[in-house]
Amino acid sequence: ACLARRGASGCAFAAPAGKVEYAVGRVQAIGAGGQARLLAKGDAVDEGDTLVTGADAAAQVRMEDGGLIALRPDTRMKLDSFRFDGKQDGTEQYLVSLFKGGFRAIAGLIGRLHKESYRITTPTATIGIRGTDHETIVVVPGSRLAATVAPGTYNKVNRGETVVSNEHGTVFVQPNQMAYAGAGAAPVLQPLNLNIFVVPPPPAARAGRTDTEMRDSAVVDSALLDPDFALGPNLPIGYLFSRTPITGTYLST
Numbered sequence: 001a002c003l004a005r006r007g008a009s010g011c012a013f014a015a016p017a018g019k020v021e022y023a024v025g026r027v028q029a030i031g032a033g034g035q036a037r038l039l040a041k042g043d044a045v046d047e048g049d050t051l052v053t054g055a056d057a058a059a060q061v062r063m064e065d066g067g068l069i070a071l072r073p074d075t076r077m078k079l080d081s082f083r084f085d086g087k088q089d090g091t092e093q094y095l096v097s098l099f100k101g102g103f104r105a106i107a108g109l110i111g112r113l114h115k116e117s118y119r120i121t122t123p124t125a126t127i128g129i130r131g132t133d134h135e136t137i138v139v140v141p142g143s144r145l146a147a148t149v150a151p152g153t154y155n156k157v158n159r160g161e162t163v164v165s166n167e168h169g170t171v172f173v174q175p176n177q178m179a180y181a182g183a184g185a186a187p188v189l190q191p192l193n194l195n196i197f198v199v200p201p202p203p204a205a206r207a208g209r210t211d212t213e214m215r216d217s218a219v220v221d222s223a224l225l226d227p228d229f230a231l232g233p234n235l236p237i238g239y240l241f242s243r244t245p246i247t248g249t250y251l252s253t
Helices: 109-113
Strands: 003-007 012-014 018-022 027-030 036-038 050-053 059-063 066-072 078-083 093-106 118-121 126-129 132-139 152-159 162-166 171-174 179-180 188-190 218-220 221-226
Touching: 003 036, 018 027, 050 059, 093 152, 126 132, 152 162, 152 171, 162 179, 171 179
Parallel strands: 003 012, 093 118
Antiparallel strands: 018 059, 027 036, 027 050, 050 078, 059 066, 066 093, 078 093, 093 132, 118 126, 126 162, 132 152, 152 179, 162 171, 179 188, 218 221
16 A cells, blocks of 8 residues: 555545745655655655754744644654544544654644643653643764763753653653753753753734734744745855744643
8 A cells, every 4th residue: 555645646645744834955854665855845744754954954844733843953853643634533643753853843733632642752762742832852972962962862841841751760841941861861850951942031922913823933942933034045044043032922732
């Protein structure tokens, strides 16, 4: 049996898990069959895809349940399972594996209504959510971040709560807290590491923006990838990851 995006012939139709809203630099999706394709604005992202950003690349994906993912440079993550057909019947599922790099996610309907069905797996921890806005980073040996922070999984909450666990223990993470899970050790809360995270100011409404419109924006490192912001071809990637804190109102959890 084969799965294909809508419009393909001879295969079962599979609705996309999401759609690329922004792609800066080299961003790829590797399908379940191993075939790689470059991603650009408007392209579909499917269940089973592995998303890969280059060293100076970034991407924002809107999921079919209304959630948003903003991928950092040098990231590799897989959409292991995404089940959402537009109605709430208890079968919804959102499972992600993060191998390296990181992303910030604003949860959609699956994460807000079926938190038990939303899970992120990394080499050293499993992360569940109890809120809407969180960031996860996996630092691997030899990476640029490994020169300043220890390898392992880092998780920060901006709104709501996450649960970081592995075979050695569990820790609950509140807003503006950071958990760290290294290899062979229980997750622990640590002081927020400003080498990899920043602390955004309290959410404040932007004039003329509604809660629904806020779903059109996502943040990585408190840098806003916003539909009102023109991405020029010569814009340095560092600009996207060093300015403009997240603003706007949040949907209730």
